[in-house]
Amino acid sequence: MSLLELNGVKVHFPVKKGVLFDRTVGHVYAVDGVSLSVEPGRTYGLVGESGCGKTTLGRAILRLVDITDGEVVFDGTDLAKLPDEEMRRYRRRLQMVFQDPLGSLNPRQNIESILTEGMVAHGIGAGQEERREKIRQILARVGLPANALSRYPHEFSGGQRQRIGIARALVLEPDVIICDEPVSALDVSIQAQVINLLEELQESMGLTYVVIAHDLAVVRHIxxxxxxxxxxxxxxxxxxDLLYTEPRHPYTRALMSAVPVPDPVVEDGRERILLTGDLPSPANPPTGCRFHTRCPWKQDRLCDTDRPELRDLGGGHRVACHWAEEIAEGKIQPTANAAHLVPAPRKEHPAETAD
Structure with a gap:
């Protein structure tokens, strides 16, 4: 049974216009009908380019933004329909690690105060000493010394601040942690440390993650x-593993073609799909398949008129494309409609150029 399930979740922000009286003249369709499920103790990765709505979706799960329509079912309860006070109690079990580790921490509070604040709000710990001892234990688990309690956020490095953000989530003993770009602001060496830390905590504490990222390598790893x-x-x-070895949607194939391959022979010989054109505005999305304006496999029928639903291709592989099977079998060839297929340049070997 899924611990977290989203059914047709929509988040539409109204666009208002007027001087004396605001009137709604349109909407920004930030999230428009997302359905997914997350099993307990597992990690669900969300990827996509900037502006695709993945961060808004993460915030909608926590009700940090208003849900226009749909269900967010957590442990059998639809969070979208809960009153504010009841939702506040559920937030102890649903926590978030934010993208900017410095911006998400109050610079005027020391670390003990930051971590104690949530514990007091949710009634964790009988007194300050008990809470302080729990905080020390959590700081040790995330690799921070006990003397960090009296220090302030600006006194830490980026990686340490992100560990503080993780500790702030852990002190509330959550079931689900939503990690919004948890390592994008960190150096590569620190990224590996934080990712390994998240994996260790998941294994030891039975945590469930929703990881939002644009780095495909990070998402695949975790x-x-x-x-x-x-x-x-x-x-x-x-x-x-299946998504990275057999991407079926044209957009996913374009994303995967941009991921560097550590094998130089494969890297030099593989084809790249370079998308042209800008991402359409979420305030005025295209009709039909929303990717058809940039898709190199676009067809004259269905693509620009009918919006495809996520179809199960077997093995848990779901694709929202009218022609996924035909593209995979090579029955439909790419055109120069909205992308360029660029083969890697052929490199001459010294033996071929020798006199």
Whole structure:
């Protein structure tokens, strides 16, 4: 049974206009009908380019933004329908690690105060000494010394601040942690440390993660299931290894073609899909398939008129594309409609150029 399930979640922000009286003249369709499920103790990775709505979706799960429509079912309860006070109690079990480790911490509070604040709000610990001891234990688990309690956020490095953000979530003993770009602001060496820390905590504490990121390598490393978002909707979902070896949606194939391969022979010989054009505005999304304006496999029918639903291709692989099977079998060839297929340049070997 899924611990967290989203059914047709929509988040639409009204666009208002007027001087004396505001009137709604349109909407920004930030999230437009996302359905997914997360199993307990597993990691669900959300990827997509900037502006696709993945961060808004993460905030919608926690009700940090208003949900326009749909269900967010957590442990059998629809969070979208809960009153504010009841939702506040559920937030102890649903925590978030924010993208900017410095911006998410109050610079005027020391670390003990930051971590104690949530514990007091949710009634954790009988007194200050008991809470302080629990905080020391959590800081040790995330690799920070006990003397960090009296220090302030600006006194720590980026990696340490992100560990503080993780500790702030852990002190509330959550079931689900939503990690919004948890390592994007960190150096590569520190990224590996934080990712390994998240994995160790998941194994020892039975945590469930929703990891939001644009770094495909990070998502593959930590995720059990990966969902690819484009313009407010899921276009593909599959187990991590399957998605990276057999991407079926044209947008996913374009993303994967941009991921460097450590084998120089494979890297030099593989084809790249370079998308042209800008990401359409979420305030005025295209009709039909939202990717058809940039898709090199676009067809004259269905693509620009009918919006595809996520279809199960077997093995937990779901794709929102009318022609996924035909593209995979090579029955439909790419065109120069909205992308360029660029083969890697052929390199001459010394033996070929010798006199």
């Amino acid at each position: 995720s059990d299931v990966v969902g690819v978002m484009y313009l407010g909707a899921l276009v593909e979902e599959a187990p991590s």
